[in-house]
Structures are given as structure tokens and as C-alpha cells.
Amino acid sequence: MKVLEQISASVINGDAAGTVQLTRQALDAGLSADEILNEGLIAGLSEVGRRMESKTFFIPEVLVAARAMKAAEDVLKPVLVSNCVKPTGRVVLATVEGDVHDIGKNLVKLMLECAGFEVTDLGVNVPAASIIRAVSETRPNIIGLSALLTTTVVRMKEVIEDLKRNDLRSQVKIIVGGAAVTRDYAEQIGADAYSPDCTDAAKRAKELVQTN
């Protein structure tokens, strides 16, 4: 098996130590950080996403795969930064105020990063004002909002209204998701996209930057 395939397999198996070791080995063999990232790590994680969609993998498998990928990324980061690869786009991601559910959001972050996005994760329980501040500061292409509670989905509408008030709405696309959000609701509040899961979220985000 070629080393890149081995890296993918090791991500799929959630073997962090193995993934780090193989990544080092690949760098030593002269493979580019880009190649290792795209054809090794990301290829592995994409397969994890597919297996989750087909219900052969469950959230624990995804989390250990993500852990393996993160560990290897730390090895690659210094090399990647010096090569300066251009991201697909920038996303500001947050779970809205009053809501502390973040497993889904974290998976979305992972898949977005996998699709080449640079993600600023504001965390959970994030007030609209902090989202507005982050938009002004980082000028993202997209804002991703997550909510799992019926009581907190309304916060998404508040964020959109605050963006309008601050003349920022036309500068960013908004994608929403989380168990309490429906496609109808997303349309109703004027979001640009809705996605029911993390693999679809990455596809929608790519479409959003392409139409921009």
C-alpha cells in the first residue's frame, strides 16, 4: 500500500499515533504537505463521512478519525503555513446564544475544513454581537449557525437582523443547521442555505462561494 493510502486507512481507523508516524514518514520521503493533506488525510476523512452517511460508521468513529486527523495536521501545519495554500473560502461558525450543543457543529467544522475552508469557530452560546464582531474582523464568505433547541432557533433570525442593521448582510452568505432547524424555517428567516448534515453542509458551502 502506498503511504498516502496508508494515511487514509489510518485516519479511517482512528489511529492517531499511526497517522502521525505515517505523515512524518511521507514528509521524509519528499511528498508535499499538500499531497499528504488532500490525498491522505482528507481522503480518509471523506471516506469516514461517506461511511457515516451509509450508517456503517457512527459518531464515535467520526470523532476518533477527527482526532487522528488533528494530530497529523499539527505535524503538517508548519510546512503548510510556509507554503501558504489558498483556502476555498472563509467561514465563521457558531452555536447560537443559549445553546451549548456543539457535537454537530464540530462535525460541520471538520467537513468544511476537509473541503478546504478556513473556519473560525466561535464556540457555543455565542451572542449575536460576537458574531457581528467576528464578521467585521475576519470578513468571511459564509456564516454557519447551529441550534438544537426550539428556544434558541429564534436567535438565528436575530443574527440575520443584526447583520442587516450593521450593513453586513449583503457581504456574507448564511448557512444554518442543527436538529431544531428545518428547511422551511431557514427560508422563513432569509438564510441562504440549510443543510441537514455535515457532509451536505460542506457541499452547500462550496456552492455558496461559487455563486458569490
Added chain:
Amino acid sequence: MIDQKNVDRVIKRHRDFWKRPPTDRPLLGFPFQWEHGLGTKLGLKKGPLTPDMLDPELFVTFYEDGIKEGGLFEGDLLRVANCQRLPWAESRPDGSIRHRSARAASIPWSPAIMGCEVEVSSDSLWTKPLPPGQAPTDLTTLGENPWLAKAIEITGVLNRKFGKTYPTCPPDVLGPADMLAAILGTEQMCLDMIDNPAKIKSLVGLCTDVWLGVHEKFKPLEIEFRGGHCESRFQLWAPGVTTVTQDDCAIFFSPKRYDEFLTPVNRRTFASSPYSIMHAHTGAAHTFEAILSIPELGAMQVHLDPNGPSVAEMIPTLVKIQRMGKPLIIFKEFKLTELETLLDGLRPEGLCIMAISASEKAALEFMQRLIEEKK
């Protein structure tokens, strides 16, 4: 005043729900939707909640107001007094005070009993995982647990106050999977499933011991209503003690892991009382088979998640539950057409439908439209 004849009629319907003789229609209930800005309404500062902050009298006044204003019934379901939801006082334009509460103000009693810190946020109450190094409560320390003592105290006050005229019951105790996720944190629980399955097995066993122990501790209160017992989650009466196992975190278990870690403990929780209800979500439909395979299961409650399969898509699964002879409770914010699909697709025997509504007014309007459509 509570109309006793109506109580008899409703109790008969609930008895039939469990026994499933032929019937004209299912049980129908219309619980109301959540309140916003809850933290402010509760008059609690954002931050930790401790048992000494809970005054039994607040719960008593809440139910006194409730009986005065709404009586005992919510559709076919019973209002049951317990300390699950934290009430708040609201001033009315005429200067009088009314007590209210909401689903999101649900007190996480069993994570708190396990040792988790409870937080009040702007919209809800939630718990933090146990800090590293802190051992969870076990049966040796359960007896002196301040959260459990408070729950028993409030439940006792409510039971003595309302006695036999208004049903009372203990608060929700969740289920082993949800207690485990609460003490470890969901993400850590998932990682441990792969890194350290022995730890998961031992902790899930401990959570089950505490779950059973907590139910045991309420027994001396001898709560009873009309020769039977009620639970507050689905507002049902049964001829014997009813327990509810909440299995929200089943979503994190593959069918294989569910069978390995949770099927054995579900068997213990179901077997512990003559009437048991499993609360499950369509997001974890891959675990239903394992749950239904346990003969001790009393009834299955399926929460139809907003982004899950449609009502029509779920009908075959729901029919299967009915065919296995299990009473079925379905919970969802329904559109009228969805409710019709459900009523057409399922047998009314042993069926209870809880259609979430935005307000009492919306519930009444919805019920009226349903009756008109059916004419």
C-alpha cells in the same frame, strides 16, 4: 373543582391504553411549546443552581394556580404535579401574580444527583460533566445526596398537599445512557466507547444502580392516585408504578455497541416496575430493534424529530411496534395532514398522540380543526 366523573372516564382510557382493547380513538394530548427568555423569567442569575435555591412552596403555588385555571386535564392527558419544571411568578396587568413554567425549565435532577454542576443560562438549565478526578455518586453515597433529598422533600410536600385529588409523581430520572453522557460529557463518552469500553461498561452499570436506587428512595412516599400511579412526562396513569427511561444519547451508539452496553441495563430498568416507558428519538431509530427485543418493555415512546424521516416514512416502523404488542406514544409538532397520516396508518388501541402546540389557544384551535376534518 375537579370533575370526578371526568377523572373516571380519563382513567378508563388510560387503563385501556395499557391493555389495548378495541377503541374508537387514540389518546390525544396537546402539550404547549416552550417559553423564551426563561432565565430572566425564573428570576435566577445566570450561573450555578444549587438545591437550597429550590423552595417547595413555589411548586405548590404553581400547581394551585394551574388547578384553578386549567383543571386536571390537557386533552386526554393528566396534569401531574412534580418538581420537574422550575416555575416562575409573573405579574398580570391587574397586579395579581400567576405562576407559570415551561419544558425548557426542566431541572436535570439525575445528572445533579450524580454530582454534575447545574447551570442556568438565558434559555434553559443544563449540566456540566464531572470535573476530572471527581467520582460520580454511587449507592454508598446516594442516601446523603442533597439533590435527591431536595427532590424527595418537594415531591413529599406536593403529595401531602394535593393528596388524592391531583396526581403527583417523582421527577424524571433520565436513563443510563443519558446519565453517562451527562457525567462524562458526550464527546468523551464517544471517545471512551472506542478507547476504553470497560470504563463505559462499568460507568453505565453504576448509572443504572443509581437510577434504580433513586426510584427506590421515592417508595416510602407511597404516592398513589386512583388505585394506580402517574408519570409526568407523558401524563399517563397506569394501574401500577410507571418509570420512564430517557434514551436521547442512544444516537451515539451503533447497533452493536447499543446491544453491548445498553440492552443489558435497559432490561434492568424496564424490569424494575410493572409499567415502563422508553423515550426514544427517530434520530436513533437504529436502536429500536434492540429496545423492542426486551420483553420487560412496557410502552415505547417515539419522538419524531423535526429533521428526521417524515411521518409517512415512519409509519412502517410505528406499525411494527404496534404489531409487537407494545403501547405506543408519539410526540411531535404536527401539521394537520401529518396527524391524519398517523391516524390513518396506525391502530387506535394502545396509541397516545402528543401534538406539541405553541399555546393553549393554538392547541384548542388545532383540536377543533381536527374534529371538523374528521366529520
